Amino acid sequence: MLKKTVLATLLASSLITLTAHAQTGAEQSFKSDLGTVTATTVAQGLDHPWALAFLPGSQGILVTERPGNLRWVSPQGKVSAPLSGVPQVWANGQGGLLDVVLSPDFVKDRMVYLSFAEGGKDGKAGTAVGRGRLSADLSKLNDFEVIFRQEPKLSTGNHFGSRLVFDRDGYLFIVLGENNQRATAQDLDKLQGKVVRIYPDGRIPDDNPFVGQTNVKPEIWSYGHRNQQGAALNPWTGTLWTHEHGPKGGDEINLIERGKNYGWPLATHGIDYSSAPIPEAKGKEVEGTVGPHHVWQKSPGISGMTFYDGDRFKPWQHNLFIGALADKDLIRLQLEGDKVVHEERLLGGLNARIRDVRQSPDGYVYVLTDEDNGALYRIGLQ
Structure with a gap:
């Protein structure tokens, strides 16, 4: 690994300093149940x-x-020019460049994984995932290759998902939207509305639940999902948690189990945007499907999710943080085991759509705002 002084020189050479990208260091404070939250x-x-x-x-x-664009933000808050080597994306509607995660062996292999909307021949698109090797000077991804494609491509601009999570055994989970094609979430010959499990190079594990079945996509781990916008591995149990948008009402958190059906569109707590019932829905609970672990009757528009297991802010331990797009807030869920026992909203004063939420290695919570002039905030507790 490069020594810090050499690395600093290389990083500085890759930067462009733009007034719009300058770190402001401005701090805002908000009252919470546990003290004062700083942004x-x-x-x-x-x-x-x-x-x-x-x-x-x-x-x-x-x-x-x-x-x-994929950009690098320095510890001082300077934002780089777009990195080269990033795939061309289908940037329409909700589509574009989406999630980013590092390989579990990043220190050795420097692999960066991206999910993105990829266009097809008929003007429609689907979610794809690929990986490339981050250069030492942080200016490009080398040898980018696509390792997964959502097939068929059905989206005209909606419900791509997607989040990427590595589990403790090194498998890669991809959580996907149903492209606003409701029925496909129940179709096992399609990859819409699914959680997918693959190896880091895209190979399909032999122990996936539907391997070997006729007319079934072997990548599928679970199905019956709508538009999944958050995913995180529970650090205490190793269980994959995901959340997804309901239609009008019914945003939900799910604890993902092998081979299970999570209901959409047969089971939902929401209604159509027209206020009519979902045509395929049979109720809030349907036999043979797994009900939500936690549900919001009024949709906050949830996005991004991180468990807090840091030592910096002990009152936040065993809490779950989720962004809210529609409600323009950061949701804190207090957990006892897996049970949600308390909910609090923290950042309404920012008046910004919270798109992603992550815990930093030094124990802060970072959020991104989904705006034309989007911002990166560090969240703490006093």
Whole structure:
């Protein structure tokens, strides 16, 4: 690994300093049940930022912008020019460059994984996932390759998902939207509305639940999902938690189990945007499907999710943080085991759509705001 002084020189050479991207360091305070929450501006001027990933050793943060750019944010809050080597994305509607995660062996292999909307031949699109090797000077991804494609491509601009999570055994989970094609979430010959489990290179594990079945996609781990916008591995149990948007009402958290059906569109707590019932729905609970672990009858528009297991802010331990797009807030859920026992809203005063939420290695919570002039904030507790 490069020594810190050499690395600093290389990083500085890759930067462009833009007034819109300058760190302001401004701090805002909000009262909470546990004290005073602080929100410090780390960087501004981001174009609809979607996801962030912390580089090891205080080397900064990678941030995706939905129009198609991957940027590096320095520890001082300076934002780089777009990295080269990033795939072309289908930047329409909700589509574009989406999630970013590092390989579990990043220190050795420097692999960065991206999910993104990929266009097809008929003008429709689907979610794809690929990986590339981050250069030492943090200016490009080398040898980017696509390892997964959502098939068929059915989206005209909606419900791509998607989040990426590695589990303790190194499998990669991809949580996907149903492209606003409701019935496909129940179709096992399609990858819409699914949680997918693959190896880091895209191979399909032999012990996936539907391997070997006729006309069934072997990548599928669970199904019956709508538009999944958050996913995180519970650090205490190793269980994958995801959350998804309901239609009008019915945003929900799910604890993902192998081979299970999570109900959409047969089971839902929501209604159509027209206020009519969902045509396929048979009720809030349907036999043979798994009900939500936690549900909001009025949709906050949830996005991004992180468990807090840090030592810096002990009152936040065993809490779950989730962004809210429609409600423009940060949701704190207090847990006892897996049970949600208390909910609090923390950042309504920012008046900004919270797109992603991550815990930093040093125990802060970072959030991204989904705006034309999007910002990266560091969240703490006093």
